[in-house]
Amino acid sequence: MAVPLSQMWTVASYIVSQKLRGNKHYPLVLMLEPLFRCNLACAGCGKIQYPPHILKRQLTPEQCWKAAEECGAPMVSIPGGEPLLHPQIVEIVEGLVARKKYVYCCTNALLLKEKLEAGWFKPSKYLTFSVHMDGSEEHHDFAVCREGTFKTAVEGIRLAVKMGFRVTTNTTLFDGASPQAVREFFDEMMALGVEGMMVSPGYAYPKAPDQKGFLTERKKTTDLFRMIFSNRKKHWKFNQSPMFIEFLMGKREFECTPWGMPTYNIFGWQKPCYLLQDGYVETFKELIETTEWERYGRASGNRACQQCMVHCGYETTANDFTFSGIRGMFATVKAMLTPSYVDPEAAAMLAEDAKKPHGPLVQLGISVKKKDEELVAAK
Numbered sequence: 001m002a003v004p005l006s007q008m009w010t011v012a013s014y015i016v017s018q019k020l021r022g023n024k025h026y027p028l029v030l031m032l033e034p035l036f037r038c039n040l041a042c043a044g045c046g047k048i049q050y051p052p053h054i055l056k057r058q059l060t061p062e063q064c065w066k067a068a069e070e071c072g073a074p075m076v077s078i079p080g081g082e083p084l085l086h087p088q089i090v091e092i093v094e095g096l097v098a099r100k101k102y103v104y105c106c107t108n109a110l111l112l113k114e115k116l117e118a119g120w121f122k123p124s125k126y127l128t129f130s131v132h133m134d135g136s137e138e139h140h141d142f143a144v145c146r147e148g149t150f151k152t153a154v155e156g157i158r159l160a161v162k163m164g165f166r167v168t169t170n171t172t173l174f175d176g177a178s179p180q181a182v183r184e185f186f187d188e189m190m191a192l193g194v195e196g197m198m199v200s201p202g203y204a205y206p207k208a209p210d211q212k213g214f215l216t217e218r219k220k221t222t223d224l225f226r227m228i229f230s231n232r233k234k235h236w237k238f239n240q241s242p243m244f245i246e247f248l249m250g251k252r253e254f255e256c257t258p259w260g261m262p263t264y265n266i267f268g269w270q271k272p273c274y275l276l277q278d279g280y281v282e283t284f285k286e287l288i289e290t291t292e293w294e295r296y297g298r299a300s301g302n303r304a305c306q307q308c309m310v311h312c313g314y315e316t317t318a319n320d321f322t323f324s325g326i327r328g329m330f331a332t333v334k335a336m337l338t339p340s341y342v343d344p345e346a347a348a349m350l351a352e353d354a355k356k357p358h359g360p361l362v363q364l365g366i367s368v369k370k371k372d373e374e375l376v377a378a379k
Contacts, residue, residue: 002168002196002237006125007102014074015323025259025288027073028316031274033265034059034092035081040108042144047081057266061091067264068101070284077130077261079106090120097126104130106170110149112156116163128166128239130198131157135171136185143174154192161193168195168239174202175215178358179227179350186236196239200311201225201248203275216307222250227353230346232339240311242335243318243328248309249341252318256297256305260316262287272296274312276304 011028018026035058036047048055059067068076076096083089083105096103109131121127134143137150160167169189173182189197201215201224215221225248238245246252258273268280269287273296281287297305297313305313322332 002239004125004166010074010102011319012323015319019320019323025293027071027260027262027284028319029075029077029261030068030071030073031261031263031312032059032064032067032076032078033080033263034064034078034083034086034089035266037085038080038082038108039085039110040082040144040146040149054266058086059092059266061088061095064092065095065099067284068096068099071262071264073101073262075102075104077104077106082111083107084111084115093121093127097124100126102126102128104128104168106130106132107156108132108144108149109153109156112153113159116156116159116165121165123164123166125166128168128195129157129160130168130170131194133169133171133185133189134173135177136181136188139177139181139185157192157194166195167193168198170198170200172200172202173215173224175220176358177224178353179224180354181358182228183233187233190235190237196237198238198240198311199225199228199245199248201309203308203310215309218307218309221307221309222248223349225249226343226346227350230341230343230350232341234340241315241318241322241332242339243321243332244311244315246331246335247314247318252321254314254317254321255299256308256313257317257320258296258313259288259291259293260320261312263312275308275310 015026015028033047035055036050037055037058038045038048041048078089078092080086084107086092089105093103093105103126105127107129109129112129112131115121131153132144133150133153134140140150140153141147157167157169171182171185186197201221203215215224225245229245229249243252243254247254256273261274262284263270263274264284268282269284270280271278271287271291272293276296281290294300296302298308321328323329
């Protein structure tokens with residue numbers, strides 16, 4: 001596991017304190033979306049599908065800091081949109097770092113090299129650039145619907161690592177992904193010197209223009225991740241809960257805890273999670289107290305939740321399991337000390353899968369040029 005000890009201690013202390021207080025609905029990571037505007041138009045993402053007048057809007061630094069204080073989570077993830085397009089992103093990040101929040105700035109890195117060279121950020125143990133990389137060059141460029149993005153992102157990663165910043169990669173896998181290609185991609189990312197990698201399955205996002213590329217069958221998802229993570233190479237490092245990885249591999253069964261990663265954006269606090277949009281409220285307290293949580297998650301019978309295995313619903317469950325007792329702690333320590341997951345059957349599955357043809361990760365479903373023109377008009 002590639003998380004610094006200071007961060008591990010902060011998170012562990014926070015979870016234990018919440019459990020001692022008997023607080024079931026506690027947040028672990030604030031999903032802070034300061035804007036929806038982006039310089040890419042990925043087929044598997046729907047944020048940029050909002051009309052221009054919405055894309056013009058953005059949160060102020062004060063709104064971001066208030067949300068972090070109100071929520072109280074020790075970690076803040078800043079997706080978007082593209083955070084580096086926000087004119088006050090440095091001020092937002094510095095304010096969160098000053099509050100000792102562990103910040104993950106989720107970026108496509110197209111502007112990362114430029115901004116770092118301009119002196120926009122300072123290295124800190126509290127700041128990590130989480131670079132969106134959806135596979136090797138061919139797969140990544142196709143997934144984000146623009147050629148050349150992989151090379152640009154790699155340049156940004158190299159510079160950030162050289163300057164002493166914490167850098168991780170964030171990969172979303174779609175239906176049709178080649179497990180062998182993903183394993184080779186892991187080698188490539190670790191060679192860049194990143195701190196660790198984060199991986200999650202791409203699940204149905206209503207606004208995404210391409211609805212065919214998502215992983216919507218649980219067995220298919222667990223088979224994919226079993227082939228990827230079994231017989232793991234020693235130099236691979238992951239910046240996420242080992243229990244969540246075991247969940248993706250089909251080794252554990254967890255229930256969704258959507259309140260663990262609450263989303264705050266220009267509309268307010270989003271019910272119930274990052275993927276579903278069932279309304280908004282003004283305060284975090286209102287989100288926790290008025291959301292009918294029993295309507296969501298696999299156990300609820302909600303059709304929208306049945307096949308979902310995304311980190312925004314299950315990573316916090318995995319972390320909670322670690323600190324739920326001796327069993328969870330023992331399982332986590334064991335996974336950290338012996339992460340190879342030797343599995344001959346998975347190796348055979350991987351070899352058999354390699355014989356199959358694998359197409360691009362997602363299908364282009366939108367006009368990138370048209371969206372670029374709309375973005376320019378929205379500025």
